[in-house]
Amino acid sequence: MSERERCVFDTKLAIHTAPTLMGIKCANLFSMSLTPELAEDYLADFQERSGHNGLRIRAVCHCGERVLLYVYHERLLSTWLSREDVQAFLRQYGYTPEMTLDEMLRILGSRITCGSFPHEIGVFLGYPLEDIRGFIENEGRNCLLCGVWKVYSDPESAQQKFQIYGRCREILCDKLHQGLDIFQALKCSKEELS
Numbered sequence: 221m222s223e224r225e226r227c228v229f230d231t232k233l234a235i236h237t238a239p240t241l242m243g244i245k246c247a248n249l250f251s252m253s254l255t256p257e258l259a260e261d262y263l264a265d266f267q268e269r270s271g272h273n274g275l276r277i278r279a280v281c282h283c284g285e286r287v288l289l290y291v292y293h294e295r296l297l298s299t300w301l302s303r304e305d306v307q308a309f310l311r312q313y314g315y316t317p318e319m320t321l322d323e324m325l326r327i328l329g330s331r332i333t334c335g336s337f338p339h340e341i342g343v344f345l346g347y348p349l350e351d352i353r354g355f356i357e358n359e360g361r362n363c364l365l366c367g368v369w370k371v372y373s374d375p376e377s378a379q380q381k382f383q384i385y386g387r388c389r390e391i392l393c394d395k396l397h398q399g400l401d402i403f404q405a406l407k408c409s410k411e412e413l414s
Contacts, residue, residue, distance in 0.1 A: 221261050221262065221265055226265070226401070227396075227401075229252075229262050229265075229266075230396060230401060230402035230405075231393070231396055232250065232252055233266075233291065233402055234389065234392040234393050234396055234402060234405070235389060235393065236248055236250035236291075237250060237291040238385070238388040238389040238391075238392045238393075239384070239385040239388045239389075240275070240291050240292060240293055240296075241275060241291070241388075241392065241402070241406055242388045242391075242392065242406065242409060242410055242413060243293055243296065243410070244384060244385070244388055244413075245293075245296070245345075245346050245385065246292060246293055246296040246297040246299075246300045246345070246346040247290060247291065247292035247293070247296075247297055247344055247345050247346055248290075248291050248292075248345065249280070249288060249289070249290050249291075249341070249345060250288075250289055250291075251286050251287065251288050251289070252286065252287055252289060253285050253286055254285070254286070254287045255285060256279075256282055256287070259279050259282070259287040259289075260279075263277055263278065263279060263289075269401075269402075269403055270403070273403075273406075274293050274294045274295050274296075275291065275292075275293055275294075276291070276292050276293075276294050277289055277290065277291045277292075278290050278325065278329070280325075280328065280329040280332050281329065281332045281333065281334065283334035283335070284334075288332065290325070290329075290344075292344075294321070296346075297321065297344070297346075298321055300343075300346055301321065301324065301343070301344075302317075305349055306343055306349065309340070309343060309349055309352070309353075310324075310340060310343060313338065313339070313340045314327070315327065315340070324344075325344075328340065328341070328344055339352065339355075339356050340352075342355065342369065345369070347369045348373070348374070348378075350372060350373040350374070351369055351370065351371050351372045351373060351378070353372070354370070354371075354372020354373060355369075355370050355372065358372065365378055365379060367379070367382040368381070368382055368385055387413065388409070388413065391409045391412050391413055392405055392406070392409045395408050395409050
């Protein structure tokens, strides 16, 4: 992968997954125009560069020349998915507490198709359960606030999170524009966010 290609990939990561990269949110999902071969190169490069920081990435769907990428912070996601209320919700969709994180993510990936997401995707993105339930019950309509997700309860708290997520993106993208790679930018950005 060329330096230019890496820079483009790092910028896409920062724009779409900054809160996860910075350890504020358990996961993000985004789509890129990539061949499966090039996607594999990017994923391998990311895994190698992310090293010990707990960040992971996986392709969950290939649709033509687009790849849907799931970026997650392993510890944050595992902690979220181990909550009793989250486990109870996921049981309705066939997930069990005995499943490993990898098994759960494989099932989730098998349920994602081009342009269609299972209802439990919100759990795997760390959205509040009340909002996921509200989305299901209202079939995506009648939300109180629309931002990173559709909000059906506590719009004030959600708005605060949306602002923090936006700030993560601004800080990280600013560091990339200064010429740092994504992991150098993360080190500097986490300090600035505090």
